[in-house]
Amino acid sequence: MLSCKHLVEQASEYIDEEMSTGKRVQVKLHLFVCVSCRRYMKQLKLTIAMLGRKHHHQAPEEMCHHLLKEYQKAE
Amino acid sequence: MDTTDLPEENELIQRLINHDQQLFVTVVKAWHPSLYSVAAAIVGHSIADEVVQEAWVSVIKALPKFEGRSALKTWVTRIVANEAKNRYRKESRSVSLESVDENWSTDSRMVSDPRFDSSGHWNQRNPAWDIGSPDELLAAGELQDCVDKHLTRLPDQQKYIMELRDSAGMGMEEICNILEVSSSNARVLLHRARDKIQQVVAKFQRTGEC
Numbered sequence: 001m002l003s004c005k006h007l008v009e010q011a012s013e014y015i016d017e018e019m020s021t022g023k024r025v026q027v028k029l030h031l032f033v034c035v036s037c038r039r040y041m042k043q044l045k046l047t048i049a050m051l052g053r054k055h056h057h058q059a060p061e062e063m064c065h066h067l068l069k070e071y072q073k074a075e
Numbered sequence: 076m077d078t079t080d081l082p083e084e085n086e087l088i089q090r091l092i093n094h095d096q097q098l099f100v101t102v103v104k105a106w107h108p109s110l111y112s113v114a115a116a117i118v119g120h121s122i123a124d125e126v127v128q129e130a131w132v133s134v135i136k137a138l139p140k141f142e143g144r145s146a147l148k149t150w151v152t153r154i155v156a157n158e159a160k161n162r163y164r165k166e167s168r169s170v171s172l173e174s175v176d177e178n179w180s181t182d183s184r185m186v187s188d189p190r191f192d193s194s195g196h197w198n199q200r201n202p203a204w205d206i207g208s209p210d211e212l213l214a215a216g217e218l219q220d221c222v223d224k225h226l227t228r229l230p231d232q233q234k235y236i237m238e239l240r241d242s243a244g245m246g247m248e249e250i251c252n253i254l255e256v257s258s259s260n261a262r263v264l265l266h267r268a269r270d271k272i273q274q275v276v277a278k279f280q281r282t283g284e285c
Contacts, residue, residue, distance in 0.1 A: 003195025005188060012266035018247070036201035040273070043201075047273040049209035051241040054222075057115075059107035063128050064100055067135070074135050075094045 002030045007037050011044050081105060088147055092139055103131060106148060109243035110155045113253060116235035117159035118166075130158040152245075156253045190274075204280045218276065221285035225275045233268035236261055241269070 007030050013019045014027050031038050081087055081102060090098050107127065114130075115123035134151050141150065192198050206212050213219060226234065232254075239250045247265075251258050279285060 003191075004197050005191040005195035008188075008190075008270070009266070012269055013262060016247075018262070036197045039201045039203050043204055043277060044269060044273050046204070046206075046209060046212065047276055048241055048269055050212040050222075050276075051237065051269070051272065052244070053209055053213060054219075054242065056108040056242070057111040057123075059104045059111075059127075060124055063124060064103055066128065067103055067131050068096060068100055070132050070135050071094070071096060071099050074138075 002026045004030075004034060004037050007031075007034075008040055011041055014041070015045055015048065084146060088141065088143065091147075092141070106151065109245070110152060112235075112238045112243040113152055113155050113245075114159045116239055116254060117156065118163050122162065123159075126159045126162055127155055129162075130155040133158065149249075152249070201277075202281060204277070206280070212276065217285075218279050221279055222272060222275055224285065225272065229268055229271060232256075233264045233271075236265045237268040240265055 007027060010019065010023070010027065014024065019027070031041060082090065082098070087098070087102070091102065110127045110130070111123050114126040118126055130151070133154055137154075141147065145153075190198060206215065229237070235254065236250060236256075239245045239253070240247065245253075247258060247261060250256075251261050254261070256264075275285075
């Protein structure tokens with residue numbers, strides 16, 4: 001059976017659905033019996049969701065003005 | 076402004092070609108976070124805004140000739156990536172694409188991961204977190220300071236792949252093309268970065284310390 005360490009190493013592949021069906025079944029079986037890995041998987045998903053909402057760098061106003069001028073020039 | 080607020084693809088292209096200025100600014104703002112991530116991944120944060128701006132100038136010139144063979148955003152993203160690569164080659168500074176080491180996938184840290192015993196089982200049961208949603212995580216100020224601190228300490232390549240994938244929402248194939256890394260290495264690096272941040276949050280949950 002897949003070890004906890006190996007499951008953790010493959011967790012992103014599982015979450016991103018980039019895993020073969022055979023491997024996926026192995027992971028699912030492991031998760032069914034292992035509470036620590038179930039928690040890890042849930043925590044990693046939460047971490048990824050958090051990262052997705054962080055650090056959204058906004059466009060500087062000055063850049064928007066400059067680009068709008070360029071866009072107007074092209075008309 | 077969210078990308079989902081933009082008009083559908085055909086209307087978007089037509090209105091931009093027809094010089095809808097308000098829409099143009101909206102698109103520039105809506106796409107900036109992901110375009111910035113692409114530029115920063117190649118040339119670093121210090122000139123990423125500048126690179127995106129230059130790329131948009133090229134986009135404005137080329138827009139009337141856009142043939143629609145890919146989604147407009149994909150096309151713009153490629154122009155940003157090309158602009159960033161040209162800029163990188165000219166200035167040879169910041170992130171080194173050549174430093175993308177093919178041996179990255181050999182992860183010595185994972186081999187001796189203190190979380191697991193010699194048979195690969197957890198040394199201690201992995202405790203559940205009190206926090207159950209991303210918004211709750213984001214609202215925890217001290218925790219976010221701690222996450223930010225560790226994000227800056229991640230090796231550049233790990234950080235950039237994670238930014239492109241998890242912040243900019245790009246597909247792995249596109250990321251590999253932009254950063255010129257193999258798919259297997261990109262996956263290893265992405266997971267290493269995510270796993271590190273999971274451990275940071277887990278430690279904070281467990282001990283209240285960064």
